[in-house]
Amino acid sequence: MxxxxxxxxxxxxxxxxxxxxxxxxxxxxxxxxxIIVANHNSHLDTMVLMALMPLSRLKDVKPVAxxxxxxxxxxxxxxxxxxxxxIPVERGRKDKHSxxxxxxxxxxxxxxxxxxxxxxxxxxxxxxxxxxxxxxxxAERFPDAPVVPVFTHGLGKALPRGSFLLVPFFCDIFVxxxxxxxxxxxxxxxxxxxxFQALASEKTFAPWx
Amino acid sequence: MTLATIHWxxxxxxxxxxxxxxxxxxxxxxxxxxxxxxxxxxISWWVMVAIFTVAFLVSNTIxxxxxxxxxFLALKEYFSMIPTRRAxxxxxxxxxxxxxxxxxxxxxxYYGMFAVFIPVYMFLFLPVASLLSQQxxxxxxxxxxxxxxxxxxxxxxxxxAFLLILPATPDNATGGPGLLLFLIFLTQFNxxxxxxxxxxxxxxxxxxxxxxxxxxxxxxxGVVTTFVLALLTAPLVTPFDLVHAAAAGLLIPVxxxxxxxxxxxxxRDLGVKDTGSLxxxxxxxxxxxxxxxxxxxxxxxFTRYFYY
Numbered sequence: 001m002x003x004x005x006x007x008x009x010x011x012x013x014x015x016x017x018x019x020x021x022x023x024x025x026x027x028x029x030x031x032x033x034x035i036i037v038a039n040h041n042s043h044l045d046t047m048v049l050m051a052l053m054p055l056s057r058l059k060d061v062k063p064v065a066x067x068x069x070x071x072x073x074x075x076x077x078x079x080x081x082x083x084x085x086x087i088p089v090e091r092g093r094k095d096k097h098s099x100x101x102x103x104x105x106x107x108x109x110x111x112x113x114x115x116x117x118x119x120x121x122x123x124x125x126x127x128x129x130x131x132x133x134x135x136x137x138x139a140e141r142f143p144d145a146p147v148v149p150v151f152t153h154g155l156g157k158a159l160p161r162g163s164f165l166l167v168p169f170f171c172d173i174f175v176x177x178x179x180x181x182x183x184x185x186x187x188x189x190x191x192x193x194x195x196f197q198a199l200a201s202e203k204t205f206a207p208w209x
Numbered sequence: 210m211t212l213a214t215i216h217w218x219x220x221x222x223x224x225x226x227x228x229x230x231x232x233x234x235x236x237x238x239x240x241x242x243x244x245x246x247x248x249x250x251x252i253s254w255w256v257m258v259a260i261f262t263v264a265f266l267v268s269n270t271i272x273x274x275x276x277x278x279x280x281f282l283a284l285k286e287y288f289s290m291i292p293t294r295r296a297x298x299x300x301x302x303x304x305x306x307x308x309x310x311x312x313x314x315x316x317x318x319y320y321g322m323f324a325v326f327i328p329v330y331m332f333l334f335l336p337v338a339s340l341l342s343q344q345x346x347x348x349x350x351x352x353x354x355x356x357x358x359x360x361x362x363x364x365x366x367x368x369x370a371f372l373l374i375l376p377a378t379p380d381n382a383t384g385g386p387g388l389l390l391f392l393i394f395l396t397q398f399n400x401x402x403x404x405x406x407x408x409x410x411x412x413x414x415x416x417x418x419x420x421x422x423x424x425x426x427x428x429x430x431g432v433v434t435t436f437v438l439a440l441l442t443a444p445l446v447t448p449f450d451l452v453h454a455a456a457a458g459l460l461i462p463v464x465x466x467x468x469x470x471x472x473x474x475x476x477r478d479l480g481v482k483d484t485g486s487l488x489x490x491x492x493x494x495x496x497x498x499x500x501x502x503x504x505x506x507x508x509x510x511f512t513r514y515f516y517y
Contacts, residue, residue: 019285021486125295154289160298167298168281168305170289170485204480207292209347 003058006083011051018158019170020048023202027175030057033108033145034178037135039196040117041125041156046084048155048171049115062087062107063115087114089134101137108142118192125156126208128200131193136185146178149192151199157208174199215383218390218446219262226258229401250490257488257497261393265386269373270316272389276370277312282494283362284308286485291358296342297351303338304359307331311363315370323371327364332356362495365502368509369393375517380448387446388512392461394442396504399435399462400469406430420473428466435462448516460511461504468503472496 014020029036030053038045046063053061067088070080080086087103099105104114116138118131139147154171176199179191233251237244264275288301307327314323336352369389377384407427415423439458443449449457472495476484485493 019282019487157293157295157298160295163298165298165302167301168285168288170285206290206479208295 003083003085004055007050007055007058010047014044014048014051017166017168018044018048018154019168020052020173021170022052022173022175024175025052025173027148027177028052028150029113029146029148029178030054032060032111032113033142035108035114035116035135035138035142035145035147036150037116037118037147037192038150038152039128040119040122041152042122042159042161044155044159044166045117045122045152046115048152048173049150050084052173053113057113059085060110060112061085061115062112064089064104064117066091066120091120101134104138105141108138108145114138122156122161125160126153126205128196131189131196133185133189135192136188139179139181139188140185143181146180147192148178149176149195149199150174151176151196153200153203153205172203172205174202214445215386215390218387218394218442219265222258222394223262226254230255246490248490253488253490265390269386272373273312273316273370276315276366277308279494279498280308280312280363280366281305282487283366283498284358286487286493286495287358287362290479290481290484291354292350293354294344294347294351296344297339297355299342300335300338300351300355304331304335304355307359308363311367312370315367315374318374320371323367327359331359335359361502365506366498368505369501372505372509372512375512378448378516380516381446383446391439391442391446391457392504392508393501395435395439395458395461396465396500398438399431399465400500402434403427403431403462403466403469406434416470419470419477423466423470423473431466432459432462435465447512453515457508457511460507464503464507465500468500471503472499 036049038049046065050058050061050063063084063086065080065086065088067090070084070086071077071088080088087107089103090100104116107114116135118133118135119129120132121129123129135147139145151174152171153174154169157167158169158171159166176195179188179195181188182191230251233244233247237248260275264272284305288304293301311323311326314320314326335355336348339348339352339355369392372389372392373385375385375388381387383390403423404427407422407424407430410426410430411422411424413425414421415425415428436455436458439461440451440454443454443457447454447457472484476482483492484495487494488497491497
């Protein structure tokens with residue numbers, strides 16, 4: 001309930017302040033188990049991707065985020081858990097016995113949709129960095145779950161890392177065809193990288209330096 | 210009486226739209242070619258006319274807010290399209306903030322401030338806001354492009370809203386709303402007329418280096434059509450006598466054409482086809498209001514000089 005109210009407000013803000021130009025929205029998976037893989041530029045990324053999902057499906061859409069950031073204080077943890085619906089992942093874990101992706105496995109088992117940012121960090125706005133391999137582990141374990149790449153542009157301009165001032169920009173969202181599991185992790189990662197490159201080159205963006 | 214005239218004009222616009230739609234749908238059914246874009250464009254016209262009519266009938270204040278929103282969307286489109294500097298994020302934010310301020314002057318009928326706020330105060334303020342980042346590389350380009358966008362999307366368009374609050378006169382009982390209707394209707398109709406004449410009879414290119422699809426036949430056909438329509442409608446909604454109606458009937462199509470090719474030049478420089486994708490079949494909002502960026506201020510001062 002709280003989540004729905006929150007995302008209705010987010011939707012209105014996203015539509016008014018940003019304005020989205022979504023290509024091939026129909027390729028977004030409505031039902032799980034499925035994995036949405038997006039590039040990461042801004043805190044807005046999660047908000048926008050959640051805003052693209054149907055309201056009735058929201059409780060089964062789970063962003064995956066760093067435990068050390070989003071669960072660092074009781075306040076943040078409550079918000080991340082109850083409102084944003086985040087699945088925490090330990091970065092640079094010390095305990096080698098438990099699998100850091102266990103929360104993701106459970107969610108996929110339960111037929112939920114994961115939102116994953118394999119770059120790991122927002123980094124420099126509007127530049128993509130190396131993709132982390134965690135997503136290939138998920139794909140290996142759930143070979144039938146579609147892995148849908150989503151490339152976003154403009155959100156890093158609107159709200160880059162380290163800034164609290166939201167400046168309106170129209171944002172482009174490019175949804176790609178799902179990547180299928182072929183049995184090899186590095187092959188899968190290469191395929192995913194190529195897919196992102198293809199999506200990013202669909203449009204020439206105005207320089208922003 | 211006042212209400213009646215303006216209502217009749219609105220009804221006339223809806224009727225015209227209905228006839229035009231019927232023609233478009235019939236042609237698209239009969240012809241084998243793919244006309245989905247034209248159909249899409251016609252549907253978008255219904256939505257735009259509906260929004261405009263509702264705002265218009267509810268109150269002047271709502272109409273002013275609608276124009277402020279149009280300015281906001283246009284400026285957002287412009288800023289998203291042009292190269293900007295990360296260091297200027299704050300400057301863009303100030304530029305956006307000037308929109309509510311500028312439209313407040315309209316709401317407040319404060320003509321003196323309305324006329325200088327952007328060309329004087331924002332013009333002087335934006336470079337200062339920009340240099341505070343102490344990043345001088347690209348400073349000139351940034352300040353130049355930001356100011357031009359502000360003039361085009363906010364200052365120019367706000368003149369349409371200022372027409373609204375011009376009072377009724379003995380010659381023109383419909384007052385400002387009538388003048389606004391006259392401006393918007395003729396500007397948009399002229400766009401369609403130039404496009405249609407060009408499609409039907411276009412042979413000789415007018416400025417192929419800027420906009421390869423514009424022809425002399427389209428331009429002149431549009432001017433003549435709009436001119437005739439201006440003479441017919443001026444007695445209903447404006448205080449103009451025959452000479453001024455004729456002058457307005459030339460000013461609007463010519464200025465509209467110039468506004469159109471100005472935005473075309475901008476798009477060509479940036480290498481984009483449309484300024485956005487907000488209005489299905491039309492492109493972005495700047496694609497739709499490009500002619501208005503020239504007709505609104507020119508028509509406003511024409512009217513103000515001769516009648517107010």
